[in-house]
Amino acid sequence: MKQVPPGRSVEVRVPASSANLGPGFDSIGLALGLWDRYVVTTSDSGGLSIEVTGEGAGDVPTDDRHLVHSTMQHTWGVLGVAPPAGLRIQATNGVPHSRGLGSSASAIVAGVVAAQALSAGLGLDDRDEAYAEWPAPGQPMPVDLGLAVHVSSRLEGHPDNASASVLGGLTVSWMPDGSGLDRGEQTVSARIALHRDVEVVVFVPDTQLATRTARAVLPATVPLAAAAADAGRAALLVHALATDPSHLHAATRDWLHQEARRSSYPETMELVDLLRSQGHAAVVSGAGPSVLVLSTHGSVEQVQAGSLAPRWERLVPGVPEHGACIRVR
Ligand SMILES: Nc1ncnc2c1ncn2[C@@H]1O[C@H](COP(=O)(O)OP(=O)(O)OP(=O)(O)O)[C@@H](O)[C@H]1O
Numbered sequence: 001m002k003q004v005p006p007g008r009s010v011e012v013r014v015p016a017s018s019a020n021l022g023p024g025f026d027s028i029g030l031a032l033g034l035w036d037r038y039v040v041t042t043s044d045s046g047g048l049s050i051e052v053t054g055e056g057a058g059d060v061p062t063d064d065r066h067l068v069h070s071t072m073q074h075t076w077g078v079l080g081v082a083p084p085a086g087l088r089i090q091a092t093n094g095v096p097h098s099r100g101l102g103s104s105a106s107a108i109v110a111g112v113v114a115a116q117a118l119s120a121g122l123g124l125d126d127r128d129e130a131y132a133e134w135p136a137p138g139q140p141m142p143v144d145l146g147l148a149v150h151v152s153s154r155l156e157g158h159p160d161n162a163s164a165s166v167l168g169g170l171t172v173s174w175m176p177d178g179s180g181l182d183r184g185e186q187t188v189s190a191r192i193a194l195h196r197d198v199e200v201v202v203f204v205p206d207t208q209l210a211t212r213t214a215r216a217v218l219p220a221t222v223p224l225a226a227a228a229a230d231a232g233r234a235a236l237l238v239h240a241l242a243t244d245p246s247h248l249h250a251a252t253r254d255w256l257h258q259e260a261r262r263s264s265y266p267e268t269m270e271l272v273d274l275l276r277s278q279g280h281a282a283v284v285s286g287a288g289p290s291v292l293v294l295s296t297h298g299s300v301e302q303v304q305a306g307s308l309a310p311r312w313e314r315l316v317p318g319v320p321e322h323g324a325c326i327r328v329r
Pocket residue numbers: 017019036056060066067068093096097098099100101102103104105106107161209210211212285286287288
């Protein structure tokens with residue numbers, strides 16, 4: 001088996017994401033302009049070194065349980081290459097953890113694309129001929145984004161966050177035969193161009209909610225009427241985001257997951273209810289507890305938390321056109 005060579009270094013930047021956007025549960029994702037940055041370097045001396053600054057510093061493990069490291073090991077297994085003898089990961093994290101902003105997906109995507117990039121030129125695919133020599137520092141390093149969507153979605157367990165972090169912008173993801181991630185189906189994502197007027201506001205609380213906890217309260221089955229209503233609104237949502245933002249308020253109604261999780265994030269729903277009563281297209285961001293508002297450039301200043309503001313940090317992060325970026329160091 002070929003081994004990832006020593007002496008290679010890449011810089012990887014990956015954006016945050018918001019999943020669901022109301023009715024697009026486990027399918028629709030939107031990249032957000034908050035970024036994790038990693039420098040990943042291989043060496044010929046054994047051992048692992050991980051340094052973390054920013055979000056998660058002091059909380060995430062800095063040994064082989066670190067999510068970026070474990071994801072890289074998994075990806076090298078998928079690619080059929082042996083890991084390098086030594087590995088250094090320097091993380092500067094800007095994506096808040098367990099706030100519904102896709103931090104775990106960002107970390108997983110970083111691990112997948114870093115592992116792909118560091119394996120370039122090993123004869124693993126056609127693209128590799130271009131990397132017979134390791135590129136000069138500063139060069140962009142393209143990776144197989146379709147593979148990155150698939151591997152990161154499988155590891156994350158749902159494709160909405162991971163796809164947006166890989167591709168940027170607005171994404172809709174699905175499994176071709178609808179059998180679900182656990183059956184090993186390839187995940188596919190469509191990248192949809194956002195209407196130029198769309199702008200987003202995010203309200204981030206101090207409190208955290210693990211996605212696993214928020215998923216545990218969801219019912220195994222839902223009434224046909226709820227499924228039908230969400231399907232219609234999800235279709236309208238894509239139209240509203242791509243073509244006609246005047247429909248955003250109606251398009252962000254959801255009957256599948258937000259009410260079922262209300263007791264897990266009462267303050268989040270209090271803010272969603274307040275903003276929606278004012279005509280803003282507010283939704284729970286991912287599994288919460290952050291709140292996302294889909295607005296327009298001209299209306300964004302009107303999106304305020306009012307009397308609830310002290311509990312929330314208000315951000316206008318922008319929606320990046322591109323997702324994960326990889327450069328040679
Ligand atoms: N950059 C990172 N480096 C290492 N571990 C991370 C990183 N980001 C997230 N994690 C791990 O993932 C956990 C958060 O995952 P979780 O799925 O609960 O929340 P989230 O991804 O932020 O939210 P959501 O999936 O609802 O958008 C953290 O507690 C940490 O263990």
